[in-house]
Amino acid sequence: MVRNKLAAGLKKIYPAGRILTGTLEKKMYSYDSSFYARFRDFIPDAVVLPRSTAEVSATMKLASEHGIPVVPRGAGSGETCGCLAVRGGIVLDFSSWDDVEEVDPENMQVFARPGVVHYQLNEHLADFGLFFPPDPGSTRMCTIGGMVANNSSGLRAVKYGTTEQYVLGLEVVLPDGRIIETGGVNCRALKNVSGLNLTKLFVGSEGILGVITMVRLRVWPRPKARGLAMAVFTDLEAAPAAVLDVYQSGILPSGIEILDSSAIHAVNLYNPAINLPEAEAILIFEVDGNPAGVTWEGEKIVEITKKRASRVEWSTEPGRMAELWRGRSVVAVAAARLRPDGSRIFAGEDISVPLSKVTEALRRIKELGRQHEITVVNYGHIGDGNIHTAPVINLDNPEEVARANALVDAIHRLAIELGGSTTGEHGVGAVRNQYAADEHGRAADIMKQIKETLDPENIMNPGKLLPPGEAGKSV
Amino acid sequence: MSEELAGLKEHYMRCVRCGQCRSVCPVFREIRNETVSPRGKIFLAHLLSSGEAKVNNEAASLLSQCLLCRACSVECPSAIPVHEIVTAARSLAAKKLPSPLKSLLHRKIWSSPARLNFSVSLFRHCQGLLKPAATLNLLPPALSLPGRLPRRPARPSIPGQTPASGKAKMRVGYFLGCSTNYLFPGIARSTVAVLARLGCEVVLPQELKCCGLPQLAAGEDKTAAHMASANLEAFRRLNVKVVVSDCASCTATLKESFPQNGSNGIKVLDLSELLAVLTEGNELKFKTINRVVTYHDPCHLANAQSITAAPRNLLRRICTEFREMPGAAECCGGGGSFVLHHYGTGMAILNKKILNLKKTGAETVATSCPNCIMQLRHGLLKHGSGTEVVSVVQLLAESLEITF
Numbered sequence: 057m058v059r060n061k062l063a064a065g066l067k068k069i070y071p072a073g074r075i076l077t078g079t080l081e082k083k084m085y086s087y088d089s090s091f092y093a094r095f096r097d098f099i100p101d102a103v104v105l106p107r108s109t110a111e112v113s114a115t116m117k118l119a120s121e122h123g124i125p126v127v128p129r130g131a132g133s134g135e136t137c138g139c140l141a142v143r144g145g146i147v148l149d150f151s152s153w154d155d156v157e158e159v160d161p162e163n164m165q166v167f168a169r170p171g172v173v174h175y176q177l178n179e180h181l182a183d184f185g186l187f188f189p190p191d192p193g194s195t196r197m198c199t200i201g202g203m204v205a206n207n208s209s210g211l212r213a214v215k216y217g218t219t220e221q222y223v224l225g226l227e228v229v230l231p232d233g234r235i236i237e238t239g240g241v242n243c244r245a246l247k248n249v250s251g252l253n254l255t256k257l258f259v260g261s262e263g264i265l266g267v268i269t270m271v272r273l274r275v276w277p278r279p280k281a282r283g284l285a286m287a288v289f290t291d292l293e294a295a296p297a298a299v300l301d302v303y304q305s306g307i308l309p310s311g312i313e314i315l316d317s318s319a320i321h322a323v324n325l326y327n328p329a330i331n332l333p334e335a336e337a338i339l340i341f342e343v344d345g346n347p348a349g350v351t352w353e354g355e356k357i358v359e360i361t362k363k364r365a366s367r368v369e370w371s372t373e374p375g376r377m378a379e380l381w382r383g384r385s386v387v388a389v390a391a392a393r394l395r396p397d398g399s400r401i402f403a404g405e406d407i408s409v410p411l412s413k414v415t416e417a418l419r420r421i422k423e424l425g426r427q428h429e430i431t432v433v434n435y436g437h438i439g440d441g442n443i444h445t446a447p448v449i450n451l452d453n454p455e456e457v458a459r460a461n462a463l464v465d466a467i468h469r470l471a472i473e474l475g476g477s478t479t480g481e482h483g484v485g486a487v488r489n490q491y492a493a494d495e496h497g498r499a500a501d502i503m504k505q506i507k508e509t510l511d512p513e514n515i516m517n518p519g520k521l522l523p524p525g526e527a528g529k530s531v
Numbered sequence: 532m533s534e535e536l537a538g539l540k541e542h543y544m545r546c547v548r549c550g551q552c553r554s555v556c557p558v559f560r561e562i563r564n565e566t567v568s569p570r571g572k573i574f575l576a577h578l579l580s581s582g583e584a585k586v587n588n589e590a591a592s593l594l595s596q597c598l599l600c601r602a603c604s605v606e607c608p609s610a611i612p613v614h615e616i617v618t619a620a621r622s623l624a625a626k627k628l629p630s631p632l633k634s635l636l637h638r639k640i641w642s643s644p645a646r647l648n649f650s651v652s653l654f655r656h657c658q659g660l661l662k663p664a665a666t667l668n669l670l671p672p673a674l675s676l677p678g679r680l681p682r683r684p685a686r687p688s689i690p691g692q693t694p695a696s697g698k699a700k701m702r703v704g705y706f707l708g709c710s711t712n713y714l715f716p717g718i719a720r721s722t723v724a725v726l727a728r729l730g731c732e733v734v735l736p737q738e739l740k741c742c743g744l745p746q747l748a749a750g751e752d753k754t755a756a757h758m759a760s761a762n763l764e765a766f767r768r769l770n771v772k773v774v775v776s777d778c779a780s781c782t783a784t785l786k787e788s789f790p791q792n793g794s795n796g797i798k799v800l801d802l803s804e805l806l807a808v809l810t811e812g813n814e815l816k817f818k819t820i821n822r823v824v825t826y827h828d829p830c831h832l833a834n835a836q837s838i839t840a841a842p843r844n845l846l847r848r849i850c851t852e853f854r855e856m857p858g859a860a861e862c863c864g865g866g867g868s869f870v871l872h873h874y875g876t877g878m879a880i881l882n883k884k885i886l887n888l889k890k891t892g893a894e895t896v897a898t899s900c901p902n903c904i905m906q907l908r909h910g911l912l913k914h915g916s917g918t919e920v921v922s923v924v925q926l927l928a929e930s931l932e933i934t935f
Contacts, residue, residue: 076564076566078566078589079589080566080575080578080584080589080590080593081566081589081593083574083578083584084565084566084568084571084574084575084593085565087548087574088548089547089548089549089550093548103564103565105563105564131550131553132548132550132565133549133550149564149565151553151563151564151565152562152563152564154563171563173554175554194549194550194551196551196554196606197549197550197551197553197554198550386608388608389545389547389608389609392545392609397541399544399545399547400547401547402547451544452544
């Protein structure tokens, strides 16, 4: 009954080509990049492709009238089931709403619709000598809407921070269909402290409070120069120590990445031509800015890291930088090469720990791997304590899958124990919400209250982010 | 589990569904929803092979939304051969949902040169009869793609053996593909004449069949395999060790269907590879062609064979000016029969290509695949553009002042 009403209602809002109801079509919306989704069947009742705020608003009114869940989706490149219809309902696929509405170079900002792909936004901004600094590894596919909803960051967060620092305002459709503008109505100011900061409330809210239909982003002048330093360590503990040395010398690189011994080995198996030196750890420092500053900082990094590293190399030459970067760029998939029947899984892949605990975290993750008899590869954004762990398993072996799940749980709990977080940049979704109460204590109750106020029917991306057990309805 | 897909399991299990393939898929870029994404097709293939989903019309329709351009296979960080997975899934679909008409076309007509000749000739006659209907736009628009077919295919005008001018440096087998033969006989004549001028003895077996790509793309893999072994045998009988073709789709297919090494192997070269070798340090006089030229990368050359520099180098050498086209390596939207089934999508992809082409201001666009030539000509015609589309080898024939 509700399904029939849903179909009829959607037909009034969308032209036929932008409603997908085929059995297999809907099934293709049951995955993102997460391990969790591989073993579940989160199939929506309908998929629509909105291209206007009015369409989204009408969809929300229809959904709230019938108590139907609504799930916004960007590129589906996430690792947390954040864009999956875990309780059925309507998926809003924003892939086709990808207009950069306006670049306002005078005011250093850009207005983009949710489906704009990250690298396309930066290509657009390059014409104006501008850029949007957060740089997720998924730049080729991830959308701005998804980045804002998950407060994404990535490789350059050390210097440039995360997406939230760039969001000046949002257009949001609330669960009841109302449309609001956060950050000030028609506001183009860069600074604005009036009112409660609703922009920050929606950034990183993973679609549980409303649907983002427009993003106003602050953008920065594009740096003129860039350089990379690679430092090789025969002792794992020396690597985080070298990171602190660099910070203490007054240098703030744009990114600092680590590959541990298992990651180095995997990269060399994946492509022997990359030929990374087999070592306990490799650090890659990225520096950007004006040419003189980049050279000075690069040389300083070499001088400092030499004290602990067995080998250091610095380059500002694009070809060589690409070579130095290759190992880091392939490691996420290279991990699978550690065993012939192996698949890299995205689970427990994003913990964040205090800088002072990075060494301990890396060591204990390896121990946990041994205990659970699962091969793990560690790499990530060591500059801000964000470690990407890649368990490599045989997906066809249920017993191994069960062990992997136990390992992942242990990694998440380790992060909390060390005073960190279960997720530094990928988000909570439906895969880490069981830790929300432990991570946030009483603050989790306030999150629930905010959710209940804005979405009393619990139709907005239910089953995500908040501790499990919140009231939920399903179609 | 289906046999076709079982062998590819290790590949599709590696897909972490990161979605990077979305960034390069020409079909996805037009339609922009998950159902046409390459990772979606891997997912679908997985469902079909495990029996979780049944092969039905919906599955076949989703599988048809692929140009087999291989952009995703090249882009995939996990190096998953998506095109092989799609082809295998189509093969499964062709078995479970047999289409008598398609089977007749691929198994009985296309696999037999005599029947194909007859059918093409019949089609040509129909083109004449149906001209009034075509003028009134009463026919499916895809039928206008090949333009008016030439009166005669290339084959009758090419001898079984063409001697090299001067001392023969090598003996090559010429694989005359269907598109070159029926649509662009001039390209075939240029290929043979240029190869002979550059010191090749050119052998054209009488009994060649199609390369098998249309059959593979339609899921008729067994038919394609029969055709490949017949072609291989035809070249072996003539003691040919190197086979060359002016069609990138043919060479990409033959490289994968002919054993390339060993005593029984036959080395397949795309014409652009062979021309690069033959023109290197050649003392022949190349006349400079007074024309601004640009180049379109056929997917079956750039993505399937990683050949991008050779044709450009040649064009730089023989033309007054070469201008690189933005997005030169992006598909033109033809994809063999893709554009027949999905004419609107094919034209939207083509439109982007034509706009990029126009940006160069080039008078001539050269490429290395007759199927791309057909598609580009169609697009330029629709845009009312006078830009000429030719095969690289035709420009080389002009530069060598070969007249026919």
